[in-house]
Amino acid sequence: MKKLFFILIIYLTYISLGLPDSLLGVTWPEMINDFPVEQSAAGLISMAVAVCTVISSLQTPRLLKKIGTGNLIFTSVLLTSVGLTGFSLSQHFYFLLIAAIPLGFGAGAIDTSLNDYVSVNLEAYHMNWLHAFWGIGATMGPLIMGFTLRSQFSWRMGYVIIAVIQMMIALVLFLSLPSWKKDKEVQTGTHKESFSIPALIKDRGILYSFLAFLVYVSLEGTVFLWGSTYLITTKNLTPSTASFILSIFFTSLTLGRILSGFVTFWLSNQKMLYVSFGILLLGIIAMMFGSTALLYLGLGLIGLGCAAIFPTMMHETPRRFGEAKSSSVIGVQIASGSIGITTLPPLFGVLFQNISMELFPVFLILLTLMLSVLTVRIEKRTAADH
Template sequence: MAVLFLTIIYITFISLGLPDALLGVGWPEMYPEFGVPQSFAGIVSMTISLGTIGSSFFSGKLIRRFGTGKLTAFSVLATACALLGFYAAPHFLWLLLAAVPLGLGAGAVDAGLNDYVARHYQAHHMNWLHSFWGIGALTSPLIMSRVLSQNASWRYGYLIVALIQFALVLVLFLTLPMWRTREPRISVKEEMSDNPTFEEIRFFKFIQSKKVRAALYAFFLYIGVEATVGLWSSSYLIHAKGIDGAKAAIAVSSFFGFIMLGRFVSGFVSMRLTNRQLIQLGQVLIVLGGVLLFFAKSYPLLLLGISLIGFGCAPIYPAMLHDTPQRFGQEVAQQMMGVQMAVSYTGSVVLPPLFGFVAPKIGIETLPIFLIVYGICMFLASESLNRKVDRENKQASSQ
């Protein structure tokens, strides 16, 4: 039963990745139909991310109130309904309306399951959990690519993914009793006494800590890189490199596929390397991939560059999340997990739309330069955090 339960958690994370790549792959076909500028993809992405930020930030309270299992089941249901909204959207404003529950559901699933795995499982399980996100993120662009290659509407890509989500919702509701046996219900009063809320630990003072800020900068930049590649790499390949839409969709799938593969590999590598070493390695690969993406002329080299960025992204997010209890302490880990993820998705609100609005002025061919700068800044923020953690550990050991 323990293996079955862990498998359900893994499969649930597929539902988190499924919608993530659809917009970037489908947008070249979507925006002419709705009669809006290409840059409006950033508005849709921002709306999704705002919902994700809200649910992530309050995830600690939601988990204590409803439990991880019930919260996850209803959140996946919300994303499935939202995807149906995209399928049926008669105009652009309808997309924005459907984007709200899509973001809210994704944030709750992400925060709830990451917190659960960070507290109950070892580092390799966190990497493997996120590799299942990669399965979803890899599958959805392949679905959309197949739909577009058959000269069918992009809407059918959203419909197929929505039906997959509904199937996962059924699995989650059928397995709710398994969650209840592993999460005994605790009264709100007892839970608050065991796990202080942010009000009790003076949250605003806590958040001003240089160590916390360094961690949040790193999360902000990581999701910014991932979301920017997912949203704009297809357009970059088509308009800056002259690649056709079907091949560009394959390249985006390769990006998410290498994230998935990299996280699977990282699960084994994490038994040898520390989370810190995995994060450093990933950041270096992101920068190298950005350089290759900028200079490459042929499709194979472009594919290699975007795949290298995906492989570099693979270990960073799971390793940073799994280190949360060790960096900040068990007593605030659940709340800190939600805050980190809220700030992460703020990166997806700010950085992809930023490029979308700047690209028409300076050229979409500058995308790799943005990615290189983001990668370097992420590395600097992570190293600053490492120094602060080492200093605190040294002081604690000398006392």
């Protein structure tokens, strides 16, 4: 029972990671009324969060060694609460950029340390369910903000409410610190080593893994950013219909992670990845050539195909590269993903705008094929090393 309660605390922490992630996009149309900036200025805030997330992810292995997993996660959730409170109090745009700093630092450390802990200590189904709870948090954030705005409160109150929720989760984590300390090897990080990026990428398998995370998160981010635009401009759907169809992607992504947790009882991580790539390709092709019902099916299959890829690749890290390296490798994997989602989807947008939006599914297919090739190369490399 104690172990179950502890696992639920880990899941709760991943809800806290998801809560702020989707807030800025839904709140910015309201926020901009309080700040004399262009609509595109939201990109600066996103970039500030992303840069801090990358820095934090890369520094997490050292912090784990110094203060341990429990203390780091507690401190990081507290930092996200501080960042969200800063958003609610900001009277000038530059204060939003300052508030983005603790938000990014907290997110990077939570993501890296929790993924490392679960990949080393828990089974594959826990990793899938962990990332499903991120989806629950990412869904709850806009719902809380939407309810706040419909109740005639300011967007600032929405940020306050979510900051308070983060503070309450931090309190739960503080009270659970003795549970983290029971496993002293994991808690203190004494079994870990801190590796520099040049030292890591000397291993071709690790280099391929970094590229795989960059490609996958870019693929997911491209669907997030340009899915609705593709459906509206190429499939001639109304904005409301396109938004509804895209919501099917998010729903199937979250439900798929819950389902894939059960599937891991029958399929190995490697087989799970190849099945996911197949489902993903089917979904992209259905969306590319379909209309009406096939579009719904296509986006649903794309979400289902994506569901297990990130958590499965993450859970494979200790097996592929060893537990001593796992926190360092996971830190750079998460940093790679952050770099990918910050750079490639906007770059693709420029190409779509200047050439044709019909390239959208073509790029998704290319990214999926690249991911498949990288996965095969990683497996061959790690098999040779063992």
